[in-house]
Amino acid sequence: MAFKVVKPGLSTTIQDLGRPGYFHLGIPEGGAMDRFAMRVANMLVGNDEAEAGLEAVFMGPELTFEDDTLVAVTGGEMPIMVDGEPRESWSSFVVKAGQTLSFGFLKSGARIYIAFGGGIDTPSALGSRSTYPIGALGGVEGRAIAADDVIPVGKSKGMTERTLDKALLAPVDTPVSLRVLPGLYWHRLTPASQAQFFADEWTVAPEADRMGYRFRGGAPMEFVEREQPFGAGSDPSNIVDGCYSYGSIQVPGGQEPIVLHRDAVSGGGYFTLGAVISADMDLIGQLQPNTKVRFVEVTMEQALAARTARRERLDKIRAALG
Amino acid sequence: MKTRYSFGGDEHVYVEVDEEMSLEAFFVALSLRNAVAEANIPGVTEICPANASFEVRFNPDVISPDEMMARIKELEHKAEAGEKRLDTRIVEVPVYFQDPWTHETLMRFRERHQDPEASDLEYAARINGYDSVEAFIEAYHSQPWFVSMVGFVAGLPFLYQLVEREKQIEVPKYLRPRTDTPKHTVGIGGCFGCIYSVRGAGGYQMFGITPMTIFDPTQTVSYLQDFMVFFKPGDIVKWKPIDRAEFDRIEAAVKDGTYTPRIAEVTFDLEAFNADMAGTNAKLMEALNGV
Numbered sequence: 060m061a062f063k064v065v066k067p068g069l070s071t072t073i074q075d076l077g078r079p080g081y082f083h084l085g086i087p088e089g090g091a092m093d094r095f096a097m098r099v100a101n102m103l104v105g106n107d108e109a110e111a112g113l114e115a116v117f118m119g120p121e122l123t124f125e126d127d128t129l130v131a132v133t134g135g136e137m138p139i140m141v142d143g144e145p146r147e148s149w150s151s152f153v154v155k156a157g158q159t160l161s162f163g164f165l166k167s168g169a170r171i172y173i174a175f176g177g178g179i180d181t182p183s184a185l186g187s188r189s190t191y192p193i194g195a196l197g198g199v200e201g202r203a204i205a206a207d208d209v210i211p212v213g214k215s216k217g218m219t220e221r222t223l224d225k226a227l228l229a230p231v232d233t234p235v236s237l238r239v240l241p242g243l244y245w246h247r248l249t250p251a252s253q254a255q256f257f258a259d260e261w262t263v264a265p266e267a268d269r270m271g272y273r274f275r276g277g278a279p280m281e282f283v284e285r286e287q288p289f290g291a292g293s294d295p296s297n298i299v300d301g302c303y304s305y306g307s308i309q310v311p312g313g314q315e316p317i318v319l320h321r322d323a324v325s326g327g328g329y330f331t332l333g334a335v336i337s338a339d340m341d342l343i344g345q346l347q348p349n350t351k352v353r354f355v356e357v358t359m360e361q362a363l364a365a366r367t368a369r370r371e372r373l374d375k376i377r378a379a380l381g
Numbered sequence: 382m383k384t385r386y387s388f389g390g391d392e393h394v395y396v397e398v399d400e401e402m403s404l405e406a407f408f409v410a411l412s413l414r415n416a417v418a419e420a421n422i423p424g425v426t427e428i429c430p431a432n433a434s435f436e437v438r439f440n441p442d443v444i445s446p447d448e449m450m451a452r453i454k455e456l457e458h459k460a461e462a463g464e465k466r467l468d469t470r471i472v473e474v475p476v477y478f479q480d481p482w483t484h485e486t487l488m489r490f491r492e493r494h495q496d497p498e499a500s501d502l503e504y505a506a507r508i509n510g511y512d513s514v515e516a517f518i519e520a521y522h523s524q525p526w527f528v529s530m531v532g533f534v535a536g537l538p539f540l541y542q543l544v545e546r547e548k549q550i551e552v553p554k555y556l557r558p559r560t561d562t563p564k565h566t567v568g569i570g571g572c573f574g575c576i577y578s579v580r581g582a583g584g585y586q587m588f589g590i591t592p593m594t595i596f597d598p599t600q601t602v603s604y605l606q607d608f609m610v611f612f613k614p615g616d617i618v619k620w621k622p623i624d625r626a627e628f629d630r631i632e633a634a635v636k637d638g639t640y641t642p643r644i645a646e647v648t649f650d651l652e653a654f655n656a657d658m659a660g661t662n663a664k665l666m667e668a669l670n671g672v
Contacts, residue, residue, distance in 0.1 A: 079426055079427060079438075080426075080427055082427055082429050082438070082532075083427060083428065083429040083430060083531070083532070084531055084532065084535065084536055084610045085531060085532035085533055085534050085535045085536055085537055085578075085610075086535050086536075086610075184598065193534055193535065193579055193581055194534070194535035194579065194596070194598055195579075195598045195599075196535075196598050201598060240388060240390050240391065242387040242388045242389060242390075242395070243387050243388075243389050243395055245387075288399075288400040288401035288402070289401040289402055289403070289546065289572065290401060290402030290432070290433075290541075290551075290571050290572040290573065291400075291401070291402075291571060292553055292554055292570065292571040293553050294553070297554075297571070298400075299399075299400065299401060299402045299432055299433050299434075299571070300431060300432055300530060300533075300539055300571070300573060301395070301397065301431045301432065301433075301434040301436075302395070302429040302430075302431045302434065302435065302436035302532070304389030304390055304392070304393040304395065304436065304438075305390070305392070305393075305438075306389075306390045306392075307389055307390070311558075324532075324533050324534060325429060325532035325533060325534075326429070326431050326530065326532040326533055327533055328554070328570065328571060331389070333389075333390070334388075334389045334390030334393070335390065336390055336391050337390060337391050337392050337441075359388060359391060359446055359447075362390070362391040363391055363441060363445075363446075366391060366441065366442075370442070
């Protein structure tokens with residue numbers, strides 16, 4: 060089983076749920092930016108949720124199939140076509156041998172996820188097929204897919220078509236709310252600056268990718284005065300290089316916050332003011348540049364409640380599609 | 382030293398042993414990190430050590446964040462009493478200083494630098510009080526460095542210079558990070574030396590380049606077949622200045638599988654080092670020269 064890449068799209072990468080365990084060496088967990096969409100795409104084609112699929116950002120690929128394959132597309136809203144005939148998102152459908160899967164223009168969100176019955180079967184690296192281009196790990200020889208690649212697909216568990224009731228999807232606010240637990244080096248900011256960070260409306264900058272999302276439009280940060288500790292560097296936003304958390308928010312020079320995402324650098328010398336909670340990480344993967352965002356302060360209790368709500372939503376979907 | 386604990390979102394506990402860098406803080410962080418690893422706390426998924434801090438990632442569905450933090454705090458007294466001694470290795474890393482590739486790159490990013498009229502080396506030499514670039518390079522490579530962290534990107538070592546604090550070289554990072562750095566660039570930012578393991582963005586001042594591969598995802602390089610990352614925290618590095626001919630020879634040898642890094646097993650004892658830095662360093666380098 061395999062499909063061939065006719066057009067790769069803008070940056071389409073093979074992703075699964077990532078390779079945890081190597082961040083201490085600077086190799087990030089990686090994997091689908093929007094884990095929820097990747098998991099549901101796999102459920103729709105009867106796969107284990109951790110199977111590898113494709114993540115396409117802003118633009119879909121064009122693929123031709125060598126064998127009949129059960130396919131599902133989730134995530135951002137983008138018209139789906141099989142030999143020019145429309146198909147539904149958040150549903151699985153059979154693409155017959157010789158047919159072509161293609162996409163129209165992105166309508167909302169930022170990334171689509173394509174799952175294939177049986178899962179993509181490229182070689183795994185450090186326990187995952189996820190593409191990490193900087194380290195040349197996973198994917199197709201460590202890179203995004205390219206025209207003429209033939210991507211192997213594993214053995215499918217069946218051809219049962221499934222449809223998700225879209226009422227089971229979480230609604231998204233406008234402007235988008237990203238919930239943040241203050242911490243880490245939060246004490247470096249003055250109380251006024253701390254309050255301003257949550258009061259301001261921010262905009263997703265063009266520099267937004269798998270490593271991190273940059274935001275602009277809010278007020279520059281003000282730091283509590285201090286003599287910089289030895290080894291930290293002279294800028295008030297510098298610290299002695301430490302580890303970064305996934306979702307942590309660094310603000311180099313106090314100017315533009317960057318939320319580290321799945322392909323995060325593992326450490327560095329910028330202060331972090333806290334982290335986006337685990338329940339909202341998927342949502343970031345669906346933000347386009349210029350989207351308006353507000354950071355919302357939450358407590359640990361609220362972060363854990365949001366995490367539980369997210370898990371319960373997935374459980375409901377598992378039950379519905381099981 | 383005052384250890385500070387904080388949550389990084391709902392999945393991480395961040396432990397800062399000290400705000401400032403010192404080998405004492407490194408060793409306490411290492412002992413505490415090891416104590417956490419040995420305690421086998423349920424829910425811990427990974428522990429990342431850094432220079433004077435470390436971070437524990439955990440699954441809050443298995444252990445509550447408050448309990449996770451409390452379990453780490455319980456181990457603090459044990460770590461402070463821990464031995465500040467490490468069985469490790471010293472590695473010779475050849476460096477071609479003032480190479481054409483980092484020079485070409487630094488010229489492209491001059492407007493992001495503190496001193497656009499000078500090269501990174503000229504600037505670093507001047508602000509650290511050296512009369513010439515040659516004298517500065519000599520100071521950079523004559524004494525060993527200690528790998529105090531591995532990370533940022535795949536397998537990149539951060540190194541701490543093994544000399545008295547007043548002799549340590551310190552430079553600011555670029556005003557705005559570069560979007561490009563040649564693979565294997567050797568440089569420094571703050572007080573930390575580094576080797577860029579892969580090509581990419583970076584903010585450290587650039588001094589030279591090593592022909593030695595330190596990250597190999599294909600695991601074809603002879604000395605990286607067991608694992609793709611060469612460095613680990615606690616390794617000691619001695620830079621060896623080389624010229625272009627030697628650079629080309631070593632680079633070719635790495636490619637054809639005939640290069641073996643020069644490595645000696647050593648013990649690093651912090652108390653002994655603090656009592657006699659020059660003597661301790663001389664012994665470390667002697668071990669290397671005996672290989």
